[in-house]
Amino acid sequence: MFALLADVTVTSQHGPTDVPVQALTLDSRQAAPGFVFFALRGAATDGHLFVPKAVEQGASVIICEDLPAELQSGTAYVQVPDSGEAMAHMAAAFYGHPSRNLQLIGVTGTNGKTTCATLLHKLLRELGYHTGLLSTVQNQIDEQVIPATHTTPDAIRLNELLARMVEAGCTHACMEVSSHAVVQHRVTALRFVGGIFTNLTHDHLDYHGTFDNYLKAKKGFFDRLPKSAFALTNADDKRGIVMLQNTAARRETYSLRSAATFRGKLLENAVHGLHLEVDGQEVQFRLIGVFNAYNLLAVYGAAVLLGEEPQEVLTILSGLLSAPGRFEPVLSAHTHVTGIIDYAHTPDALENVLNTIADIRQPSQQVITVVGCGGNRDGGKRPIMANLxxxxxDQVVLTSDNPRFEDPLEILRQMQAGVKAQDLPRVETIPDRREAIRRAVELAGPNDIVLVAGKGHETYQEVQGVRAEFDDKQVLREMFELLEK
Structure with a gap:
């Protein structure tokens, strides 16, 4: 166990010190002889409450911030200032520091993380590299798909996945880095060769408390990058340069509006894709929307900073599609209604999607938007989302997203507060999401556009702790077929 504690600050240690370690866990129910149990303080519960259960299950080592009143003989107790930070270092050591054997690139920001990480993963694979992906949509080890449960897994799961990538022969890995992951030390012990910042907008204030805390969490990722890494930021975001203020990494920028390391110019944004000038080279891309122009620039810049040839990078990027549930089209064969599924669940993301639709729509086309807000998340954005x-x-249907443990009707009431009096005739409120999508399709005429926002790639709806099967894309297809009969 001593080797696992090499990078951990230890306050005190009690019990046997020559304990063989077979596994790590933060779930007391999984504890067994040879296991290290980490007592983490979470937002909802305190892992210290489950130390007795872990000991009862036979855990050999307890990592905790506060020692229990009674110490059981035969069990090792290691007291540390921060259990999460200790877990990060011990997990990295237990799995042989896999990030040191990969070209690991992290992507952080409010919007665009999944698209950037996915595009970079696809690009690197097209360039011939064995590459891993850790994203909100899914984790991948080359072609092997592993379901994702969090934007960034906990430190144990994260290092396990990275170790599996190394074992499978991967040389590169692309991962989303959430603000929660930075604050909770999930990525503390990882070695990154590069970091990408997309943008920063209103989100996760339910967890961070203030926007300043949210900003500091994102910035913390860049503050920890080593001198050997690159830090690539969006110079057009007003907080983009802030991310680089204290980083030791090489500072690089990308921009559509000003001088930058990687400069882009928007020539056309149409339904068939983006036409950009990138570092003086005109390129047609399959992705749509100004927000995707930034995503493409970020991925291009990262690839060049990794040493790839710019022309080859642009050629491959021009043929790639985005991640599932990110401005994903679903077409009606008979009425020619265009459905768009998008994960937009923040005000900025929703505004970006609607602005993109506004750029490509014909004057005769109506836009019908289905939107909700998740429960047990930042409530301040609910009226803003409805107003946007x-x-x-032209028509709006307010509905449930993932209400979680909140009353969906109360969430909708908070959204309705953002609807102005003159807009009321154009807004319907239907709590049942399936019925809301059906109504939106019913409202759409030939060639109109139906946007279903908020859940994107998710294939479930979470209500009172239960996840029921629900796929916006599948439901939209069903409603197209049903109402076309």
């Missing part, structure tokens, strides 16, 4: 939907749509 009204501003960018």
């Amino acid at each position: 939907a009204c501003q960018g749509s």
Whole structure:
């Protein structure tokens, strides 16, 4: 066990010190002889409450911030200032520091993380590299798909996945880095060769408390990058340069509007894709929307900083599609209604999607938007989301997203507060999401556009702790077929 504690600050240690370690866990129910149990303080519960259960299950080592009143003989107790930080270092050591054997690139920001990480993963694979992916949509080890449960897994799972990538022969890995992951030390012990910042907008204030804390969490990722890494930031985001203030990494920028390391110019944004000038080279891309122009620039810049040839990078990027549930089209064969599934669940993301639709729609096309807000998340954005939907749509259907443990009707009441009096005739409220999508399709005429926002790639709806099967894309297809009969 001593080797696992090499990078850990230890306050005190009690019990046997020559304990063989077979596994790590933060779930007391999984504890067994040879296991190290980490007592983490979470937002909802305190892992210290489950130390007795872990000991009862036979855990050999307890990592905790506060020692229990009674110490059981035969069990090792290691007291540390921060259990999460200790877990990060011990997990990395237990799995042989896999990030040191990979070209690991992290992507952080409010919006665009999944698209950037996925595009970079696809690009590197097209360039011939064995590459891993850790994203909100899914984790991948080359072609092997592993379901994802969090934007960034806990430190144990994260290092296990990275170790599996190394074992499978991967040389590169692309991962999303959430603000939660930075604050909770999930990525503390990882070695990154590069970091990408996309943008920063209103999100996760339910967890971070203030926007300043949220900003500091994102910035913390860049603050920890080594001198050997690159830090690539969006110079057009007003907080982009802030991310680089204290980093030791090589500072690089990308921009559509000003001088930058990687400079892009928007020539056309149409339904068939983006036409950009990138570092003086005109390129047609299959992705749509100004937000995707930034994503493409970020991925291009990262690849060049990794040493790839710019022309080859642009050629491959021009043929790639985005991640599932990110401005994903679903077409009606008979009425020619265009459905768009998008994960937009923040005000900025919703505004970006609606602005993109506004750029490519024909004057005769109506936009009908289905949107909700998740429960047990930042409530301040709910009226803002409803107001933005009204501003960018001809018709709006407010509905449930993932209400989780909140009353969906109360969430909708908070959203309705953002609807202005003059917009009320254009807004319907239907709590049942399936019925809301059906109504949106019913409202759409030939060639109109139906945007279903908020859940994107998710194939479930979470209500009172239960995840029921629900796929926006599948439901939209069903409603197209049903109403076309």
